[in-house]
Each structure stands twice: as C-alpha cells, then as structure tokens.
Amino acid sequence: MSRKRDARIFDVDTNFQQKARRPGGITKQTAIERAQAEIDQCRPEFTDWLGRELQALHVAIRQAEENSGAPSLIDQVSYHARQLRDIGSTMGYDLVTYVADNLCDILDTTRAGARYDKDIVDCHLGALALATQTQYKNLRPDQLPELSQGLRRVYEHLKSRQEKFDLADLSDGTTCAPDYN
C-alpha cells in the first residue's frame, strides 16, 4: 500500500503568535531581569531542596544496589540525577549540573547493558557533595579541571568498554537495544 500523497502546506497564525506580538510586550533585557528576580526569590529554599534531592539520590542508589541494579530502580536513580542536572545551572550551581550530567550519562550506559559500577557511582556522589559546599558551589567545571576531566574520563572509559561489549554481542547475532521512551 502506498502512503504517498501530496503534502498540504498552509499558514497557521496561532493565538499565541497573534497575542505575543501585541504592543506592550516586555523587552528581553527587562524580561530577563524580572525572571532572574523571580528565580532569586526561590533561592532560599533551593538549598533545602538540593539537600533533600541528594538524600533521595543516595536512597535510590542504595536500593538499586541492594536489588542488583534492577532497571526500574536505575530509572529512579536516573530521575533524581536528572533533577539535579536540569536545575543546578539555573540556580547558579554549574558544578552540580556537570557532575549530575556525567552521572546521567553513566546511568544511561548502565541501562544500555554496561555493568553497574558501585565505585564510579560513589565517586559521583562524593563529587556532588563537594559541589554543594559553600566554597565550591559557585565554581564552574573549568575551574576544577582535575575533578571535571577525571569524571569525564571515567565515563569515556566505561563507554568504550560498553562499545566493545556491543560489538562482541552483535557478532553473536544478539542485541540489547535500549528503549529510552
């Protein structure tokens, strides 16, 4: 059966587009200043949130380890790591985002079939704890090259080991393609 048919191409001027272009809009500079002021109001409770989220990450990791890295529990660990990654930089904690992003990549590799490595995960937990301390929280990853490059090397090593495993696996005719959605 052929799925081919002519494309219909048409103009759409949505309510969003019509109204967002009305006069009386806010310029970028003003909008950013106001948005930043709104974010600053969230700052006092952010430290509490960060502490709770790190604790939740610890608990999720211990549960995953006690259950031999069951996929659903790794997903839970991933959820907390993503939260830290997705919020850190917005609140000025670039290092938290960097370390959590590296941890997310490592967890993705684990979900793709790599062996769960407790030492590597613990190393990231330690780095996250460091990244939230007063003297480190406002630093960027490039200001701590030994830490940031070291963590990245750990991930690259894990990934290259996984790729070798995948190639060996494919030669057997079996695959382990992950489904991220």
Next chain:
Amino acid sequence: MKSTAINLRDLVILIADPSPYIGMLTQSMLRGFGATKVLDVRSSLGVMRTLTGQKVDILLCDARLPPHGGLNLTHAIRRNTSNENRTMPILVMCGDTQISTVKNARDVGANMVIAKPMSPSSLYDRLTWIAFNPRKFVDTATYFGPDRRFKIEGYPNGVGRRAGDKAVEIAEESGPALAQSEIDNLLNLARGG
C-alpha cells in the same frame, strides 16, 4: 534575530514536567516575562486532561514526560484531527542535547527544543522565535507539524520534492575561463583597494 518584545499577558501557557521544582522555576521565569495564566502538570495524562477542558496557547513539555514521553505526546497532539489544539506551538524541554533527540522532537512536530538547565535568556529567545517567526504547517501521510525546513540549507540531496520547489538552474558555461594569473591580478587589485 531582530530586537522584539514579547507580550505573554492573558496567554494560557501549559508547563508539563515531572519535576515540581522545574515546574515552579519555569513558572517563575514566565511570570518575569509577564505571563499571567500559567498551568502546570506532571504527566502526559495531565496534559490531555487539560487540553480537553480548555484552549491552551502554548505547551512546554519535557521530552521524558511520564508515562508516554513528551515526544509521543507531541505526536499524539499533532495527529489528532479533532483536537483544536493541534496546531498550538509546542516547545520540548530536553535534558540531553543529543542530535537524535532534537531530530526526533522535530520529526514528531515540535516547534522548537530547549536544553535544560534552562536560563531566562534561552527561554525568552525561543518564545520570541516562535512568536515572531511563524512557520507554515505541513500535513502529509506521515507528518503533521510546523515546516521542518526553516533553516535554508537547500533541498535534500539537491533535489526538491514538493510541487512548488523550483529546479536549480546553472547557466551554460560561456567564454574561456580566467587564467590563474588573471585571478591573481583581480585579487591583488581587490586587496589593494
């Protein structure tokens, strides 16, 4: 991009993110931009419920929105012919910026992708882009959504597929080509002003 000012007053903005904290932060940014009607849900089911109950002007949804994923949700909204929100702008928020994720978002009909962690600047830029650079919609058997060819990079493989695509004509060569010395002379003249 030209300088523009965006007016979000009275527009209904729906944020869909599994994280309450990200939802709250995004709301804060939008309030700073002047938005007055911001809704916040945690799942794709929440999005569908909201869309059946009211008109939404723009959706900001996370790529991994549970339980179906934000990309599947976008696809479902675009393919539903009876949904009045079918053409609303959809901005997909992604934690990972892998090219495959961005391509997938584009191919399910998202207007734009924004990387997390978001900054007020990046969010403002994307909203103004959507508002001030409307794109035509394309409806085919396999795709419904904004025209994916909004960066002019030429036709795929140099060949147009649409009826309106004009063939690219290259003129016949006429006269002898310039010698290298002539090209050098021209360049020297240009460099010398």
